[in-house]
Every structure is written in structure tokens, then in C-alpha cells.
Amino acid sequence: MKAIQQYDFGGPEVLTVTEIPEPEPRAGRVRVRVTGTSVNPADLAARAGWLRQVLPDLAPPFILGADLAGTVIDGDGPFAPGTRVAGLAPWFVNQEGTYAEVVSIDPAHLAQIPDGVDDVTAAAVPITSETAWQSLDLGGLEAGQTVLVTGASGAIGGWAVQHAAGRGAKVVAVASNGDEKYVEGLGADIVLGRAGDAGELAAAVRKAVPGGVDLVVDPAGIGGDLIHAVRDGGVFVVIAVVPEPLAERGVEVRRVSAQSDGALLAQILADLADGKKKARVGLILPLTEAAEAHRKSEERSVRGKIVLTV
Structure with a gap:
């Protein structure tokens, strides 16, 4: 089968199209x-x-990729051969990636793709939607509270806005220029532009929410003085691989570690099928163009997920 292997660390050019045996x-x-x-x-x-920094033993060769959509071939579990499924492979645990034609995975990580959701859309959903949901859980978000979401134009941030709004929270979102209407459409109550440093953004949040927000979910990795946007005793959730802000005023700083959860993914996919949530796909390329997909991602020239089709 075809897979994208990398044999060294480096730029997109290290991603190599190769033939390897299918998993047994x-x-x-x-x-x-x-x-x-x-x-x-x-x-x-x-x-x-x-x-x-977080996986000191990580060493090539390995196959990248955590998201997948596809069709069950065989195996144990509740999914019959031919069932369309999506899932989040636990790459951080075993480095068994999804940039390949066939993968072997624990069925607990999978959810059936409902009618009305195509495979391309389903492939764009798992890691970002589950991370966003678990970030809100980690922050203890409750209906009626106010949450600040950075990077709301991006995949994790966009899901965090939708999930938080669906839970009955008031959402303050930080959007990229030109994406304000899109982020409003996700359910944000207040949309701020990303201008200035972390301290200036915190001041803008405090102007919009004078008492400070209950929770910050920070996919953009702004950190630092953005903690000033949180009320005394609130929570700041770190997602990106960046330094944590210094805790102050009883604000708790927590770092999410996303866990693959097939049951949660099934719920999110059902919301997609029902039109309650939406995924944003910006570019579709074949798997063999994974290196180009990485270049586009690093250039930040695509708004929405880049999906590789097999």
C-alpha cells in the first residue's frame, strides 16, 4: 500500500511517498x-x-496523521465490514499514523459516519473537534459563563466557539481579519480582531467584558499577558505547545491533553449531519501531495482544514 513515510526531521521535503505492506x-x-x-x-x-519537547524519544521513521475517514475492512468490534467510519488515531501514543491507504486501529477510537456527512468533511473533524470539546471540559465551562476563544478562525478555535455556544455559554472570539462574519456564524457573541500584543488583547476583552471572562481557551498559543482577560479565580486552558502563562489572582492554568473518544466523535458527527455544527474544509489534495499540503499549511494560505484524499 502507499503511505507517507518520513525518515528524518526537517521541512515538507522529508515526507516520502513509499510502498509498505498493509497492516496485518x-x-x-x-x-x-x-x-x-x-x-x-x-x-x-x-x-x-x-x-x-514533549516526546523526547520520538525518532523517524514514522507515518504522520491522526485524523481518518474510511471504510472498515475487517476486525473486532461493533463495525461491520463496509461501514463508513471516522476516528482520531492516538498518534502521540504509538506513532501509527493515518497518512496511509490502510490503518489498524482500536474500534473505541472510531465513530460511524452518518448519512449526510461525506468522507472529506468527516476526515477534517476528529482531532480538532475533540480537542476543543475536552478543552471546555477541562476549563469547567457551564451554561451562562463567558469564554474567550483565540484562533477562532482556525479549526480548534472554530470548534470551541461552536461547542461553547451549544452549551449555553457567552462566547468572545478572536478572529483573523476577514473572518469576522464567519466566526459570528459559528455562534460567537462578540468578535474581536487579532491586533497588538497579548496585553492589548486582554485589555480589549476587559473592555467588552469588564469583570473578565470565566475561561480562556487558547488554541492560538497567545498566552502571556492574555491571562489578564480572566476574572479572579477563573481558568486559562493552554492547547498549543507553548509556555504556560504565569498564574495570578487565583487563576488556574491547565493544559489539555486530547484523548481519542469515539463516543464523543459520534455525537459531534451527528450534530454535523443535523446541521447544528459545521466543519471548514479549505483545500483538498491527494495523499501523494502531502508535502505540498504541509507547505500550504505552514504558509497559512488556506482558511480551513487541508484534507488529503486516498
């Missing part, structure tokens, strides 16, 4: 013929070697 059937696993995967910031960080 294994007890407790499902084999899935992949129809789509997607490019995430963690993929770029792993490829370049930046993730060795």
Missing part, C-alpha cells in the same frame, strides 16, 4: 481502508522535530 489483522483492532486524512499543526511539529 490484529486482535482488538479494526482495519480501515482510508479515504481521507487531514493536516494538523501537530503533524507539522512532529515532522520538524519540535514535538521532541
Whole structure:
């Protein structure tokens, strides 16, 4: 089968189209013929070697990729052969990536793709939507509270806005220039532009929410003085691989560690099928153009997820 291997750390050019054997059937696993995967910031960080800050033993060769959509071939679990599924592969645990034609995965990480959701859209959903949901959980968000979401134009931020609004929270979102209407459409109550440094952004938030927000979810990795936007005793959730802001005024700083959860993903996909949530796909490329997909992602020239089709 075709897969994208990397044999060294470096730029997109280290991603190599190669032929490797399909994974053999294994007890407790499902084999899935992949129809789509997607490019995430963690993929770029792993490829370049930046993730060795948190995974010191990480070393090539490996196959990148955490998101997948595809069709069950065989295996254990509740999914019959031919079932369309999506999932979040636990790449941080085993480095068994999804940039490949066939993957072997624990069925607990999978959810059936409902009618009305195509495979390309499903491939764009798992890691970002689940991370966003679990960030809000980690922050203890409750209905009626106010949450600040940075990077709301991006994948994790966009999902955090939608999930928070769906939970009955008031959402203050930081959007890229030109994306204000899009972010409003996700359910944000207040949309701020990303201008100035962290301190200036915190001041803008305090102007909009004088008492400070209950929770900050920070996919953009702004950190630092942005903690001033949180009320005394609130929570600041760090997502990106960046230094944590210094805690102050009883504000708790917590770092999310996303966990693959097939049941949660099933709920999110159902919301997509029902039109309650939406995923943003910006570019579709074949798997064999993974290097170009990484270049586009690093250039930040695409608004929305980059999906690789197989």
C-alpha cells in the first residue's frame, strides 16, 4: 500500500511517498481502508522535530496523521465490514499514523459516519473537534459563563466557539481579519480582531467584558499577558505547545491533553449531519501531495482544514 513515510526531521521535503505492506489483522483492532486524512499543526511539529519537547524519544521513521475517514475492512468490534467510519488515531501514543491507504486501529477510537456527512468533511473533524470539546471540559465551562476563544478562525478555535455556544455559554472570539462574519456564524457573541500584543488583547476583552471572562481557551498559543482577560479565580486552558502563562489572582492554568473518544466523535458527527455544527474544509489534495499540503499549511494560505484524499 502507499503511505507517507518520513525518515528524518526537517521541512515538507522529508515526507516520502513509499510502498509498505498493509497492516496485518490484529486482535482488538479494526482495519480501515482510508479515504481521507487531514493536516494538523501537530503533524507539522512532529515532522520538524519540535514535538521532541514533549516526546523526547520520538525518532523517524514514522507515518504522520491522526485524523481518518474510511471504510472498515475487517476486525473486532461493533463495525461491520463496509461501514463508513471516522476516528482520531492516538498518534502521540504509538506513532501509527493515518497518512496511509490502510490503518489498524482500536474500534473505541472510531465513530460511524452518518448519512449526510461525506468522507472529506468527516476526515477534517476528529482531532480538532475533540480537542476543543475536552478543552471546555477541562476549563469547567457551564451554561451562562463567558469564554474567550483565540484562533477562532482556525479549526480548534472554530470548534470551541461552536461547542461553547451549544452549551449555553457567552462566547468572545478572536478572529483573523476577514473572518469576522464567519466566526459570528459559528455562534460567537462578540468578535474581536487579532491586533497588538497579548496585553492589548486582554485589555480589549476587559473592555467588552469588564469583570473578565470565566475561561480562556487558547488554541492560538497567545498566552502571556492574555491571562489578564480572566476574572479572579477563573481558568486559562493552554492547547498549543507553548509556555504556560504565569498564574495570578487565583487563576488556574491547565493544559489539555486530547484523548481519542469515539463516543464523543459520534455525537459531534451527528450534530454535523443535523446541521447544528459545521466543519471548514479549505483545500483538498491527494495523499501523494502531502508535502505540498504541509507547505500550504505552514504558509497559512488556506482558511480551513487541508484534507488529503486516498
